[in-house]
Amino acid sequence: MRVPLAVTTSARLNPQLLAQAEAASRRWGVPLFLRRHKRGITSWFDDRAEALLIFGHDGVTLWDREGHHGFHGGMAHLRRLRLAAGEPDIFVRVAELRKGDAVLDCTLGLAQDALVASLAVGPEGRVVGVEKSLPLCALAWEGLKTYELGPDSCRIEVVHADAYEYLRTLPARSFDVVSFDPMFARPRKAQPGFDVLRRFADHAPLTPEALQEGQRVARRWVVVKGAKYSDDLKKLGLTPEPGSRYTGVDWGRIGSSKEDRPG
Known part of the structure; x- marks a missing residue:
């Protein structure tokens, strides 16, 4: 067997x-x-x-x-270089990431967005990545252990769990930003390694219940990636944020639960 x-x-x-x-x-x-x-x-x-x-x-x-x-930095390495040079990154912009923020990446995958977030929040911040797939989680954990993040980044904590179940264990407003990058229904042109990600990743769509849990846990925003020219975000009641016309993805965001917001 x-x-x-x-x-x-x-x-x-x-x-x-x-x-x-x-x-x-x-x-x-x-x-x-x-x-x-x-x-x-x-x-x-x-x-x-x-x-x-x-x-x-x-x-x-x-x-x-x-x-x-x-395991390697992939496009995240280039994004980190650009971010360090003062260039914008759409994920950082939509999430409004700041130094010292705590970020929960609910779909860690190959840790591309988590690597960018670790630089955006700096060494005083926190980034936690949740991955349901055991092979992907093990690859990310073992790879990140030796990846040279540098002194301007925080380390990335890796958790093997179902994101929805993990969110339910967390206190309200325990992270500044919660992010989701669910697997797209249709394959898209991507960097090398995405085929491996697609084979091992959880293909279940993001549910309204998981999004609501994300809103409960987030202090500011829940951000969600969706395929451009699809109804991925619309199904969740999200409107794409302005972005580059040359990319195949859109980002949407929604605020934290009203009852949990400060003030």
Whole structure:
């Protein structure tokens, strides 16, 4: 019987990689595979695991039968450079992120928006990312552990949980901003690695109940990403904020619950 996720190392094993793999196996409660077949890891997808988290000399990579993706900054790296240079970022603008803010990213994925938020709120701020998919959560957690954020950013806390259930455990107005980036119904052109994200991500749409919980938890805004030229935001009663005509996404936002707002 195949398990959803297992951990292994690159073929060139050394004590450091072995220690990392053993720690990850314990952390996520998944098997550790070490003995390679002559055919490599391919045969493991037949009967042992649906996905593998592989620790190598170049970092951590998530593999499945169809492909692989190593954790890296991706477009978030460029967005962070632009933000540091004083250029606008639509997520930061719509969320009105400020230094010292606490941000809850309810759909962490590959941590692209969380990486930008960590710079926007600075070292005195807080960013928590929630991811329901175990393979994606493990990839993000292990990758962020060694990602060089720099002194101008806060670290990103990663939580493996269903976002709606996690929101229900939080006190009212415990984060300044809550964000959602639900998986779009139709695939869109995206950076490398998005295919892996799509295969492992939770495809359930954002529900009004989860949005309401987000409003309860947020002190200022709940921001939601939707596909441009779709009714993703309209279904939730949100109006797209002004943005670039060259992007394939829109952002909408809604204020915190009225009964929970200060004043």
